[in-house]
Amino acid sequence: MIVFGIAGWSGSGKTTLIEKLIPGFNARGLSVSVIKHAHHGFDLDKPGKDSYRHREAGASQVLMLSNDRWVLMHELRGAPEPTLEEQLRVLSPCDVVLIEGFKAAPVPKVEVHRPAHGKPPLWQENPHVVAVAADVPLDSPLPLLPLNEPDKIVQFILDYSSRHES
Template identity: 80%
Template sequence: MKVFGFAGWSGSGKTTLVEKLIPEFTARGLRVSVIKHAHHGFDLDKPGKDSWRHREAGAMQVLMLSNDRWVLMHELRGAPEPTLDEQLRLLEPCDLVLIEGYKAAAVPKIEIHRPSHGKPPLWPENPHVVAVATNGEIDCPLPRLPLDEPAVVADFILDYFKNR
């Protein structure tokens, strides 16, 4: 599996770009998976539902399934967060895994940078950033990609892997 990441400050447009890239890659015949790292807690479940009640009762894992999808919820219950490598091993084989977050992970990544947000760029301090997707002018020695043109970003990612 090829792994490519996206990093940027909150509100920069990481999720929007990944959302637009998925159909670009799938239209090209690639099977795509996504890992999203959240710095805050989250819950896919609803209080009072059976699966929520099972987790609240202390279950380590709850697997829910239907005709359309299945999900495995795993409670850490104080255990350390799994590493990125451990999470990648949980995924079914695919052609490309897009990772949102994990700024420090040693995987190639595109920084999403919006100068209008007034935040400093990440690329000067992050050796894993190989390009910057932006909607503004920035002074950067890395390739600059148009943030609002997912086909161009997809081409860059596929070319990146071809040339490695």
């Protein structure tokens, strides 16, 4: 399983890039999963719905399913946030896992960097950034990938992963 991060400052276009990378992997016959780390709390449920009421009543897990999809909600209830490794074990088998967030995790990452946002590049401080995807030319010792050409980024990730298999 290829595990690859997409890193960058908030608003840099990480989610948009991931959205464009997934069809590129799928076109190569690869299944893709995504792990997104949210820095702030979130809730996919709505007050008043049965599943929300079950969680509010104290259920640790609520699994909802239909003929289209299923979702498992797990309430931490004060327990520590699971590690990336623990979350990877929860995923169904797949070929590629793209990770948004988990900046410090020891997995290779492509940084989405837009100088127009006025933020410093992450690669200078993060040893796990192995390439930079940008919309303008940059001065970087790392491979520079064209942000608006997702197929080239997909190919970079596949090539990099095949060279660094453990």
